[in-house]
Amino acid sequence: MDDDDIAAVVAVLKGDWLTTGPHVAEFEETLAAKVDARHAVAFSSGTAALHGAAAAAELGAGDVVVTSPLSFAASATCARYVGATPTFVDIDPATLNMDLTQVPAEAGAVVAVHFAGLPVDLSTLPSRPPVVIEDAAHALGALTPDGPVGNCAHSDMAVFSFHPVKAVTTGEGGAVTTNSPDLADRLRRFRNHGIVPKSEKGGWYYEIEDVGFNYRLTDVQCALGTSQLAKLDRFVERRNALATRYRDLLADLNVDLPPAAPDGWRHGYHLFPIRVYNRRAVYGGLRKAGIGVQVHYVPIYRHPLYARLGFDPTSFPATEATYARLLSLPMYPDLTDDDQDVVVSALRTVLAETA
Numbered sequence: 001m002d003d004d005d006i007a008a009v010v011a012v013l014k015g016d017w018l019t020t021g022p023h024v025a026e027f028e029e030t031l032a033a034k035v036d037a038r039h040a041v042a043f044s045s046g047t048a049a050l051h052g053a054a055a056a057a058e059l060g061a062g063d064v065v066v067t068s069p070l071s072f073a074a075s076a077t078c079a080r081y082v083g084a085t086p087t088f089v090d091i092d093p094a095t096l097n098m099d100l101t102q103v104p105a106e107a108g109a110v111v112a113v114h115f116a117g118l119p120v121d122l123s124t125l126p127s128r129p130p131v132v133i134e135d136a137a138h139a140l141g142a143l144t145p146d147g148p149v150g151n152c153a154h155s156d157m158a159v160f161s162f163h164p165v166k167a168v169t170t171g172e173g174g175a176v177t178t179n180s181p182d183l184a185d186r187l188r189r190f191r192n193h194g195i196v197p198k199s200e201k202g203g204w205y206y207e208i209e210d211v212g213f214n215y216r217l218t219d220v221q222c223a224l225g226t227s228q229l230a231k232l233d234r235f236v237e238r239r240n241a242l243a244t245r246y247r248d249l250l251a252d253l254n255v256d257l258p259p260a261a262p263d264g265w266r267h268g269y270h271l272f273p274i275r276v277y278n279r280r281a282v283y284g285g286l287r288k289a290g291i292g293v294q295v296h297y298v299p300i301y302r303h304p305l306y307a308r309l310g311f312d313p314t315s316f317p318a319t320e321a322t323y324a325r326l327l328s329l330p331m332y333p334d335l336t337d338d339d340q341d342v343v344v345s346a347l348r349t350v351l352a353e354t355a
Contacts, residue, residue, distance in 0.1 A: 005227045008223040020192075021219040023226065035151055036147050038180075042175045044214075045161070047174070059079065061083045064108050065086050065111060066098075066104065068089070079109075097114065105126075133157050140236075142261075165332070168235065189210060194208045236266070236269070250274065269331060275326055278354045285349075290346075294327075294328045
């Protein structure tokens with residue numbers, strides 16, 4: 001957080017609107033322009049935004065929604081929120097993203113997760129399902145040959161998260177970008193109780209046409225988000241510089257590095273997930289040394305909520321092999337070179353001790 005972020009929030013606190021005011025619209029317009037989309041609709045969280053996207057797409061009973069098992073549970077649970085059936089395809093070991101060649105032709109929708117910030121190449125979908133939603137929570141600021149992630153070049157909607165660990169933050173928050181005015185209207189109604197103003201019946205009058213939720217993002221949060229978006233390119237450039245430096249520093253260690261972006265693409269580097277042997281011991285050793293490593297993620301099908309649906313881990317060999325070794329190293333724009341040297345030195349020591 002810089003002083004200008006704090007000043008932006010203070011200005012709202014001294015103003016007339018705390019929520020549902022002009023700063024929400026400003027944030028949405030700024031985000032849409034940043035990712036080259038026609039519309040952006042802010043939500044109270046990335047999970048709420050995924051729920052909104054599934055609802056706006058009118059997914060429901062009888063629809064099969066395919067997503068990656070290597071993600072946070074919300075990527076699949078958004079289908080269950082609307083009564084649809086989530087399922088998974090295994091990941092591609094070369095990208096750690098879902099293997100699009102395995103998406104069944106009868107799928108009603110795909111929720112394509114850009115794992116760690118590396119965009120999924122949606123242009124390679126063998127058959128486009130009726131609904132394509134990008135879970136771009138990791139990938140704000142990432143680029144493909146078709147432009148910024150979020151421009152929906154090969155999707156109906158793209159979903160972002162603004163949790164504090166993401167590329168930019170609103171504290172908590174999310175958004176959906178789309179090029180469809182109809183989807184944008186549905187998303188706005190959904191986040192605000194399904195309310196439709198009917199001013200012709202009186203300035204006070206409104207009607208609730210559909211089931212909706214209170215998923216609004218406040219002006220306080222949106223002011224912070226607009227301030228942060230002005231620094232997005234700098235943040236993502238620093239993440240990429242840190243990733244390049246990690247690759248150089250780790251080149252001689254017995255670890256597998258994360259997939260890099262192809263030529264002409266830009267990685268978002270929300271995460272820097274290496275793969276190690278004896279992961280439990282390495283994780284424990286680094287945590288003991290004060291290094292904030294984490295595992296991203298426990299595959300969704302392993303959680304009891306999904307295991308009860310009959311998913312078998314042996315059906316996803318690439319995901320299982322990857323999960324067994326995954327370990328995310330610290331990655332954030334304020335990480336200094338000296339901090340990074342400390343991380344790598346600790347990893348070098350722990351790897352030697354656990355070999």
